[in-house]
Amino acid sequence: MSGNKLYIREHLDYFDAKDSYPLSEFLSFEEEMEQVLIECSCKVSGQKVDAKRFNLWFPNPHKKKQLNKMMVLFETMARNDNILFNRDLFTQFYNDQFDWSKVKQFILGVDIREELPSSRLKIWFIIEDYPEKIETAIHLYGENKDLRSLTLHDELLIGFDFYFNGRNVVKVYPDVKRYEYEQEAIQKNIGKVLHPSAMRLMEKSEWVHISFSRNYSSKVLHFHVHDPVPFLEMISGERARTMCNYYRQRELHNVVVSFYEHELIEQNIINWNFYYMPGLPIRKSSILNWMHQ
Helix, strand or coil: CCHHHHHHHHHHHHCCCCCCCCHHHHHHHHHHCCCCEEEEEEEEECCEEEEEEEEEECCCCCHHHHHHHHHHHHHHHCCCCCCECCCHHHHHHCCCCCCHHHEEEEEEEEEECCCHHHCEEEEEEEEECCHHHHHHHHHHHCCCHHHHHHCCCCEEEEEEEEECECCEEEEEECEEEHHHHCCHHHHHHHCCCCCHHHHHHHCCCCEEEEEECCCCCCCEEEEEECCCHHHHCCCCCHHHHHHHHHHHCCCEEEEEEEEEHHHHHHCCCCEEEEEEEECCCCCHHHHHHHHCC
């Protein structure tokens, strides 16, 4: 059994989640890919846990070829009568003139829910020095002054959600890095957008992404952390406590803890996500360099 397959199985077993179609189709696709890094994730909403969530990070330079293979996966899954994909927003962003030299990283994700129409495939691009595509993404999302205020540099994470019911959503994720946060002028600027409680947590994280999507009434904060335990201890419910104990015993990399800003302000975090790359046998700095090539 490959390392990725082992990690996927361990993740599903921990959450008592069963492999099923269309997750099996996605996992078959993963087995065909070379040098792909697996990211595991769970979404917790009160007592409900969705754990059939995995992202594939493609570190090698053949990005366009890999995206073409992804499109084949879309077509294969769409043969199911219960799955309908809409790529209208995506095709307004990506076309034959797309400059792949501006892409630092791209990722394919899956999120399988009990209600199949709410399931989705996801594609993200991390672009750099590509201002016209940043403007395209913001145009597709809709003008937002908070998003503009948090866009501090020429690198941006842009995501597309392809729901199985034909809904298509674009997301943009400006980020604040630690060295930027430590600058007084930047702190003052982002302090106009983020609540003081969010600002305090930024001091404990490596960096933070802030996601903007039309679906959310509140910003979502994605904290990249060395140690997830202090963040999980802030979260309400038994699931967060048991995960603290479980993941204390494991080597994790690139951990992200996400939750709504308004629930942080209210000190009642009941909706949250947890992302991690499991047990990789190389130093974290090497992983980050590899992914960002």
